[in-house]
Amino acid sequence: VAVGLGPLPDLPPIEGVKLASVAAGVRARGRVDLGLIACDAGTRCAAVFTRNAFCAAPVVIARRHLAADTPRALLVNSGNANAGNGAEGEEDALTTCHALAALIDCPVEAVLPYSTGVIGERLPADRITDALPGAVAELSADGWHGLARAIMTTDTAPKGSTRTILLSSGATVRINGVAKGSGMIRPDMATMLAFLATDAAVEQDALDAALRHGVSRSFNRITVDGDTSTNDACTLLATGRARGARIAGDSGADYEAFRDALADVLTELAVAVIRDAEGATKFITLDVTGAATAADALRAGYAVAESPLVKTALFASDPNWGRILAAIGRAGVSGLVAERVVIEINGVRIASAGARDPSYSEERGRAAMAPADIHLHIDLGMGAAAERIWTSDLGYEYVRINAEYRS
Amino acid sequence: VAVGLGPLPDLPPIEGVKLASVAAGVRARGRVDLGLIACDAGTRCAAVFTRNAFCAAPVVIARRHLAADTPRALLVNSGNANAGNGAEGEEDALTTCHALAALIDCPVEAVLPYSTGVIGERLPADRITDALPGAVAELSADGWHGLARAIMTTDTAPKGSTRTILLSSGATVRINGVAKGSGMIRPDMATMLAFLATDAAVEQDALDAALRHGVSRSFNRITVDGDTSTNDACTLLATGRARGARIAGDSGADYEAFRDALADVLTELAVAVIRDAEGATKFITLDVTGAATAADALRAGYAVAESPLVKTALFASDPNWGRILAAIGRAGVSGLVAERVVIEINGVRIASAGARDPSYSEERGRAAMAPADIHLHIDLGMGAAAERIWTSDLGYEYVRINAEYRS
Numbered sequence: 001v002a003v004g005l006g007p008l009p010d011l012p013p014i015e016g017v018k019l020a021s022v023a024a025g026v027r028a029r030g031r032v033d034l035g036l037i038a039c040d041a042g043t044r045c046a047a048v049f050t051r052n053a054f055c056a057a058p059v060v061i062a063r064r065h066l067a068a069d070t071p072r073a074l075l076v077n078s079g080n081a082n083a084g085n086g087a088e089g090e091e092d093a094l095t096t097c098h099a100l101a102a103l104i105d106c107p108v109e110a111v112l113p114y115s116t117g118v119i120g121e122r123l124p125a126d127r128i129t130d131a132l133p134g135a136v137a138e139l140s141a142d143g144w145h146g147l148a149r150a151i152m153t154t155d156t157a158p159k160g161s162t163r164t165i166l167l168s169s170g171a172t173v174r175i176n177g178v179a180k181g182s183g184m185i186r187p188d189m190a191t192m193l194a195f196l197a198t199d200a201a202v203e204q205d206a207l208d209a210a211l212r213h214g215v216s217r218s219f220n221r222i223t224v225d226g227d228t229s230t231n232d233a234c235t236l237l238a239t240g241r242a243r244g245a246r247i248a249g250d251s252g253a254d255y256e257a258f259r260d261a262l263a264d265v266l267t268e269l270a271v272a273v274i275r276d277a278e279g280a281t282k283f284i285t286l287d288v289t290g291a292a293t294a295a296d297a298l299r300a301g302y303a304v305a306e307s308p309l310v311k312t313a314l315f316a317s318d319p320n321w322g323r324i325l326a327a328i329g330r331a332g333v334s335g336l337v338a339e340r341v342v343i344e345i346n347g348v349r350i351a352s353a354g355a356r357d358p359s360y361s362e363e364r365g366r367a368a369m370a371p372a373d374i375h376l377h378i379d380l381g382m383g384a385a386a387e388r389i390w391t392s393d394l395g396y397e398y399v400r401i402n403a404e405y406r407s
Numbered sequence: 408v409a410v411g412l413g414p415l416p417d418l419p420p421i422e423g424v425k426l427a428s429v430a431a432g433v434r435a436r437g438r439v440d441l442g443l444i445a446c447d448a449g450t451r452c453a454a455v456f457t458r459n460a461f462c463a464a465p466v467v468i469a470r471r472h473l474a475a476d477t478p479r480a481l482l483v484n485s486g487n488a489n490a491g492n493g494a495e496g497e498e499d500a501l502t503t504c505h506a507l508a509a510l511i512d513c514p515v516e517a518v519l520p521y522s523t524g525v526i527g528e529r530l531p532a533d534r535i536t537d538a539l540p541g542a543v544a545e546l547s548a549d550g551w552h553g554l555a556r557a558i559m560t561t562d563t564a565p566k567g568s569t570r571t572i573l574l575s576s577g578a579t580v581r582i583n584g585v586a587k588g589s590g591m592i593r594p595d596m597a598t599m600l601a602f603l604a605t606d607a608a609v610e611q612d613a614l615d616a617a618l619r620h621g622v623s624r625s626f627n628r629i630t631v632d633g634d635t636s637t638n639d640a641c642t643l644l645a646t647g648r649a650r651g652a653r654i655a656g657d658s659g660a661d662y663e664a665f666r667d668a669l670a671d672v673l674t675e676l677a678v679a680v681i682r683d684a685e686g687a688t689k690f691i692t693l694d695v696t697g698a699a700t701a702a703d704a705l706r707a708g709y710a711v712a713e714s715p716l717v718k719t720a721l722f723a724s725d726p727n728w729g730r731i732l733a734a735i736g737r738a739g740v741s742g743l744v745a746e747r748v749v750i751e752i753n754g755v756r757i758a759s760a761g762a763r764d765p766s767y768s769e770e771r772g773r774a775a776m777a778p779a780d781i782h783l784h785i786d787l788g789m790g791a792a793a794e795r796i797w798t799s800d801l802g803y804e805y806v807r808i809n810a811e812y813r814s
Contacts, residue, residue, distance in 0.1 A: 006802065051737070053736040053740070054736035054738075054745050084761055084762050085563045086746075086762035089762070118729075119727075119732075119733070120762070120763050170776055223452055225515045230733050308715070308805070313809070315808035318810070321491070322488075322525075322637075323491065323526070325461045325637075326490075326526070328460070329460040329461035329637065330460070330463065332460070333460070336460040339493075354461060354491060354493055355491050355492055355495075357495075358493065371441055399719055399803050399805075401803070402715070402716055402723075403720070403722050403725070404673065
């Protein structure tokens with residue numbers, strides 16, 4: 001069960017975008033496992049993909065298509081990652097793109113494929129192409145919830161977020177987003193797929209800049225187990241169909257409002273992914289402050305957030321500042337002075353001056369660790385740089401899920 | 408229960424070294440938790456310590472003493488790490504050194520302190536000093552097994568190794584070693600203490616070089632969970648009491664024989680630590696070959712060895728080459744070509760050309776994964792560099808031990 005994850009919010013229509021989700025039988029019969037997003041001509045697209053050297057076939061094809069044309073449709077399946085399948089994987093991904101392009105009458109390069117699920121099993125392209133006519137027939141502006149469910153794998157709940165912004169012209173624009181992901185998650189993306197759309201008319205450079213800005217503060221600041229996947233992708237469509245909603249460049253109040261709202265949507269999705277992290281019983285917001293540089297803050301933060309010893313202590317609701325100090329100590333922060341480091345958990349100071357804080361007691365520590373939502377604050381006492389990371393704990397369920405699930 | 412760890416071998420006396428182990432009640436009554444190694448005047452010493460920025464009080468004191476004098480005694484307790492205790496921690500460590508120095512009539516700088524166990528609880532120095540007269544009275548050349556047991560914490564079995572070498576003079580010399588450690592283990596040392604002694608007369612430079620050489624191939628090539636401790640230390644004494652056993656410099660056949668035998672002892676101890684890794688059910692020898700550089704081989708190796716997803720797959724006896732490929736893909740090996748990577752498990756080729764190997768079948772994969780000893784071979788197909796790493800799997804027991812034990 002996800003830690004404090006709320007229900008899927010209403011996700012209103014985005015003009016110029018239609019969605020469908022159907023059961024194609026990719027892995028299991030009857031499960032809705034195929035999602036389709038169609039967008040009007042003239043829609044702009046920004047996307048970021050996994051940096052894993054072994055990227056899956058759909059990532060290879062989507063990157064290539066995006067460089068050649070602007071998309072008219074995104075096609076995503078769960079149940080099979082189409083990764084580690086060599087040349088046949090690319091052929092299969094292309095087969096599904098060709099079939100969809102023929103149905104909606106667009107160039108094959110205007111279709112971007114996405115897959116998530118088991119690695120190393122051949123994609124049943126025929127089942128997907130068989131299901132496509134039905135999916136196209138079902139396209140509707142109200143399909144966001146269906147898409148959020150169709151892309152789930154080990155997720156226990158669908159994830160979505162939306163924002164409405166008032167521009168200086170008086171126009172309102174919307175941003176919707178859905179995401180999936182619950183493990184293999186860390187910076188440089190995750191086994192994570194996110195699909196976002198806005199009806200704002202954002203110029204290409206501004207759209208790219210806003211997505212990079214938002215992802216760097218959201219999906220690139222979460223970690224479950226330090227692993228990254230072969231399939232990660234975050235794609236943003238801007239249809240430009242809202243009236244008076246032109247965002248001309250990557251500056252100005254309208255751009256900032258759009259960028260910040262987009263970052264909010266991305267952050268809500270990223271936080272939802274961590275709240276639903278595989279086997280998680282705790283949701284941890286980790287603030288590292290007082291670092292000499294942002295890089296140092298992230299070094300210390302990830303060393304703590306990815307330490308199995310810290311994560312098992314969090315699972316045990318054990319305010320084990322010794323393990324936290326030890327993780328900071330090996331993080332490679334140059335010039336670290338043990339005596340300056342301060343650690344607080346949910347407002348209770350547990351360590352200072354390289355030792356247990358004088359005010360600390362086991363009772364206060366246990367009380368601070370009791371909630372499912374944990375705020376862990378580490379001040380390095382060296383400078384003014386600060387970074388925030390979100391992570392989860394490591395318990396029996398993580399082992400069970402990952403020992404039983406073939407990903 | 409340790410994976411394939413044999414019984415403690417006979418550890419014959421090393422001339423010039425006497426040992427004792429007693430129950431001081433550091434943490435629990437009755438448990439033998441205090442070890443003492445006394446050596447003759449003129450003994451040389453080489454040592455390496457944790458690189459964690461938060462090193463424990465005994466590491467601070469041992470480093471300082473070693474720089475000031477040559478040791479006459481090593482004093483080690485389990486049950487309490489004396490880490491994270493600020494200035495009081497150093498005072499307590501010094502108190503025990505002073506007490507022992509008075510008993511055996513040597514400068515306080517000739518005593519090196521070591522501690523392992525719970526972090527952040529004050530060392531009960533009085534219990535240790537109370538137990539010291541009894542320990543000194545018990546000093547004997549036959550105390551190696553007792554020492555191996557006295558230093559255990561979450562270890563399930565004592566760990567020791569010995570070698571005898573024939574030098575060109577016709578003299579035989581011995582090297583004994585004992586170690587403890589079962590978690591928080593990775594390069595740059597581990598929560599690992601190792602004590603070694605030889606009766607060879609090795610010059611200081613040669614002794615230092617041989618220890619660095621051996622540690623780089625043993626304790627710095629093992630990983631359980633990527634965590635390092637505040638207390639790690641590996642100390643080698645050379646008494647020079649064997650006749651005709653002078654090893655003059657760090658070259659020549661005698662030096663090489665000594666260096667290689669020492670590396671063997673260190674490797675046996677390091678492998679024993681991994682076989683006894685917390686909650687381990689598998690022992691994995693990971694060979695990365697075909698790398699462009701040794702650094703690339705280690706990058707790929709540690710990314711795989713420390714991936715929780717790979718480790719849970721190993722626990723499940725699941726030949727999950729997809730997770731292994733994904734870990735290699737994020738390791739930061741520049742110029743990696745997916746099509747050249749080959750993965751074999753216990754001789755069965757499971758992946759090649761970025762995909763499942765054509766010869767692979769689930770049955771062969773399952774059979775290869777069945778034994779407790781797993782040889783994982785990754786060839787990157789890029790060059791001639793190769794490195795070997797040892798690691799363990801990640802299962803329920805790891806979580807249980809680390810969620811229940813306050814380290």
